[in-house]
Amino acid sequence: xxxxxxxxxxGLAIPCASSxxxxxxxxxPTGREPIVYSAGRTVGALYxxxxxxEEMLHFPSGRTYDFEHGLGVCPSQITPYISFxxxxxxxxxxxxxxxVALAAGNEALIEDCNERTFRVRNDTCAEFYLRVVAxxxxxxxxxxxxxD
Numbered sequence: 275x276x277x278x279x280x281x282x283x284x285g286l287a288i289p290c291a292s293s294x295x296x297x298x299x300x301x302x303p304t305g306r307e308p309i310v311y312s313a314g315r316t317v318g319a320l321y322x323x324x325x326x327x328e329e330m331l332h333f334p335s336g337r338t339y340d341f342e343h344g345l346g347v348c349p350s351q352i353t354p355y356i357s358f359x360x361x362x363x364x365x366x367x368x369x370x371x372x373x374v375a376l377a378a379g380n381e382a383l384i385e386d387c388n389e390r391t392f393r394v395r396n397d398t399c400a401e402f403y404l405r406v407v408a409x410x411x412x413x414x415x416x417x418x419x420x421x422d
Contacts, residue, residue, distance in 0.1 A: 303398060310342065322407045330404055354406050355376060355406070357375070
């Protein structure tokens with residue numbers, strides 16, 4: 275039996291299985307326990323989960339990471355990058371959806387931040403790979419620290 279959910283695509287009404295589904299699918303990208311990720315690196319006011327040419331983190335639907343950033347403050351900027359392949363710049367991946375882009379919308383929600391960790395969750399039904407870069411506004415960045 276089809277529920278009342280309707281998706282409009284190019285002016286056409288497409289029925290879905292249930293009105294409680296996300297984007298007319300059965301996926302539920304919420305309610306999962308976060309994975310603590312402590313393998314990133316911090317240099318001064320910069321944190322990165324991995325280098326540009328390193329393998330990105332698997333980021334399937336609903337995956338949540340708590341990144342232990344080591345910055346000592348909640349970062350002033352958290353930038354998530356996503357790809358459809360784990361190593362987008364490897365010779366094996368070139369030409370196979372091997373791009374990297376800034377995450378947009380609910381692809382990588384930043385849900386929490388403190389002096390020790392920040393949380394990022396994939397709130398979509400899609401599967402990605404993730405790399406995160408964070409910066410703190412500290413006095414070490416040319417005096418760009420918080421005002422007293």
